[in-house]
Amino acid sequence: MQDNPLEQLANTLNSDMRSVDKLIVSYMQSDVPLIPKLAEYLISAGGKRIRPLLTLASTAMFDGDMSKSYYLAAAVEFIHSATLLHDDVVDKSDERRGKKTANLVFGNQASVLVGDFLFSKSFQMMVESGSLELLKILSNASAIIAQGEVLQLSTTNDISTNMPAYLEVIEGKTAALFAASCEVGAVISDQDNATITAMRDYGMLLGTAFQIIDDALDYSADQEKLGKEIGDDFREGKMTAPTIFALENASDDEREFWQRTLGYKDQTDTDFGKAMELIARHNALEKTIDLAKDYALKSTQNLDILPDSEIKSLLCDITDYTITRSF
Amino acid sequence: MQDNPLEQLANTLNSDMRSVDKLIVSYMQSDVPLIPKLAEYLISAGGKRIRPLLTLASTAMFDGDMSKSYYLAAAVEFIHSATLLHDDVVDKSDERRGKKTANLVFGNQASVLVGDFLFSKSFQMMVESGSLELLKILSNASAIIAQGEVLQLSTTNDISTNMPAYLEVIEGKTAALFAASCEVGAVISDQDNATITAMRDYGMLLGTAFQIIDDALDYSADQEKLGKEIGDDFREGKMTAPTIFALENASDDEREFWQRTLGYKDQTDTDFGKAMELIARHNALEKTIDLAKDYALKSTQNLDILPDSEIKSLLCDITDYTITRSF
Numbered sequence: 097m098q099d100n101p102l103e104q105l106a107n108t109l110n111s112d113m114r115s116v117d118k119l120i121v122s123y124m125q126s127d128v129p130l131i132p133k134l135a136e137y138l139i140s141a142g143g144k145r146i147r148p149l150l151t152l153a154s155t156a157m158f159d160g161d162m163s164k165s166y167y168l169a170a171a172v173e174f175i176h177s178a179t180l181l182h183d184d185v186v187d188k189s190d191e192r193r194g195k196k197t198a199n200l201v202f203g204n205q206a207s208v209l210v211g212d213f214l215f216s217k218s219f220q221m222m223v224e225s226g227s228l229e230l231l232k233i234l235s236n237a238s239a240i241i242a243q244g245e246v247l248q249l250s251t252t253n254d255i256s257t258n259m260p261a262y263l264e265v266i267e268g269k270t271a272a273l274f275a276a277s278c279e280v281g282a283v284i285s286d287q288d289n290a291t292i293t294a295m296r297d298y299g300m301l302l303g304t305a306f307q308i309i310d311d312a313l314d315y316s317a318d319q320e321k322l323g324k325e326i327g328d329d330f331r332e333g334k335m336t337a338p339t340i341f342a343l344e345n346a347s348d349d350e351r352e353f354w355q356r357t358l359g360y361k362d363q364t365d366t367d368f369g370k371a372m373e374l375i376a377r378h379n380a381l382e383k384t385i386d387l388a389k390d391y392a393l394k395s396t397q398n399l400d401i402l403p404d405s406e407i408k409s410l411l412c413d414i415t416d417y418t419i420t421r422s423f
Numbered sequence: 424m425q426d427n428p429l430e431q432l433a434n435t436l437n438s439d440m441r442s443v444d445k446l447i448v449s450y451m452q453s454d455v456p457l458i459p460k461l462a463e464y465l466i467s468a469g470g471k472r473i474r475p476l477l478t479l480a481s482t483a484m485f486d487g488d489m490s491k492s493y494y495l496a497a498a499v500e501f502i503h504s505a506t507l508l509h510d511d512v513v514d515k516s517d518e519r520r521g522k523k524t525a526n527l528v529f530g531n532q533a534s535v536l537v538g539d540f541l542f543s544k545s546f547q548m549m550v551e552s553g554s555l556e557l558l559k560i561l562s563n564a565s566a567i568i569a570q571g572e573v574l575q576l577s578t579t580n581d582i583s584t585n586m587p588a589y590l591e592v593i594e595g596k597t598a599a600l601f602a603a604s605c606e607v608g609a610v611i612s613d614q615d616n617a618t619i620t621a622m623r624d625y626g627m628l629l630g631t632a633f634q635i636i637d638d639a640l641d642y643s644a645d646q647e648k649l650g651k652e653i654g655d656d657f658r659e660g661k662m663t664a665p666t667i668f669a670l671e672n673a674s675d676d677e678r679e680f681w682q683r684t685l686g687y688k689d690q691t692d693t694d695f696g697k698a699m700e701l702i703a704r705h706n707a708l709e710k711t712i713d714l715a716k717d718y719a720l721k722s723t724q725n726l727d728i729l730p731d732s733e734i735k736s737l738l739c740d741i742t743d744y745t746i747t748r749s750f
Contacts (some may be wrong), residue, residue, distance in 0.1 A: 099631065108687065109723075126569050126570055126573075127570075128573050128574045128577060129577075130573055130576070130577050131570065131573055142641035161441065163472060178539075179539075182535050182536065182539060185531075185532075185535060186531075186535055186536060204512075205512075205513040205576055206573065206576060207511060208509050208512060208513055208535055209569055209572045209573045209576060210569075210573060212505075212506075212509060212542070212565075212568075213566060213569035213570060213573060215539070215542060215565075215569075216562060216565035216566035216568070216569050217566055219546055219558070219565065220559075220562045220566055222561065222562075223555055223559045225564055225747075228550055228558075231546070231555075231558065232547075232550045232552050235543060235546035235547045235549075235550055236541035238539075238546065239492065239540060239543035239544055239547055241539075241543070242540035242542075242543050243453055243454075243455050243538055243540060244540040245536045245539070246453075246455050246457055246458055246533065246536045246537060247455045249457070249532055249533060249536060250455060250456075250741065260733065274708040278495075309578070390455050405549050414449040
């Protein structure tokens, strides 16, 4: 594998990313000290910053107004951060990006409320962009994210959850914001509808591939590299591609196992190992990765209509990288 | 006391309120059944709908475009509803408006996520209003609300919380949305800056009076009429006007009592009765109500510059009603 293309893109857009970072830091300030403290804990913990990078890249690729894109890139990162804070409360997670989660350090209450603050601030930044069209794209994405999260809650512990329901969840909770991050860049740059649609679809399919791989890693990753415990989805009874594939041709005994462990969350210490065995027996990880590859391929095909450029080629590389990352 | 002026205003604006209700119902729909189910449980439970009424009244009073105000009135109610859902999770409340809270019926996870959904939907509605100026007012208000909620979290269980800190909390968590609800009506109607400021200040001071009375009722109301248990603030160790006044001239023993019960939340069954006694001894409820009256008086003074009208007079009555309500 070549150098990480996300880092290459971040280098190419280095001064733009620094402008975005400045906005992020300035919008997380507040007279109430707990707010910047918690926000900084989460946001400065790093993360891949992939969503704001996509917004900057989509704008730069079309020679759009970069100063407008800074607000949107920061807004997108705030929406993502607010979602993470609320997710970790909902999932009762205790580790993210190799650190204790904010809810564990600052409490669930603070995480819920600071999430609301960041979410409000993201809208303030969008208003600064001065465009109702952009606000519409991002407010729609926010509603779809929340809907995807609720759908995920409804499918958790339900082993009858099928592939279409799973894909609807991840298109909502993850892919919609990837799609919006890319779409707004094309809109800022006054591209035609075909280009705007191509960028949105690129982002949507990339985000889907990204989340499918994320779900595969929860059953296969090197824990230290991943920055969180593996097996979280199993312990919570979340229905993701690996378990859905393993359940497709499950024997009665196996189905009983999944019902007990995922459905009733009645788990012993050896159950995660057993789950990994069943996933291997049914080639469920391979199937999951193939599914992600399908999405990745379709994602980059959307870029075919665009003129060649350094950024276009990096966007293709990012998609490839997404499905080969091992952490 | 005369008839409830809120109901009079709702009657006057009856067909407008029905248009707002239609928007509310339509924007809470989703393919994910849990969303309308939970949203309906909360929103159809009634509540006073005071915020959307203020938006409609502020628009109608200036002959503004009512169809625009429907979106904003519904948006304001959604922001409020999202806040309630998250508040009840944060406060671990179990009763609101005479019913079990949504978090008790549907769980904390669903309440957090459906709150996020309603919040996103409120922004979709604001975008429909087609005005960046209105979006700015309401996104600012949202950020201030969240900040007020976090500040409240920081002052809870801290018996050194003083009156300015308390007022900052309630101006954030309650009054800012009252202010925005009134301000947007004047903005829709293209009023001059003095009028816009007058309406915003009317709302801000009304909201402050409203919340101060709410906090008084938590130590004095008829539980059945109030629709929730009294003593919630005491049990959570929330610092509100009655306890802050009672602490002002507290003896060492009394201060020790407040430190144990509010500060350390170490409470026995008889402590709430003891708290009520101390509040009575220091005339803290009377002082609280006087404080609310001050705000109410200043609130209506803002309307002096406006021409007389039926709605103006009802807005004055609502302020008076706010400080005399006993439930």
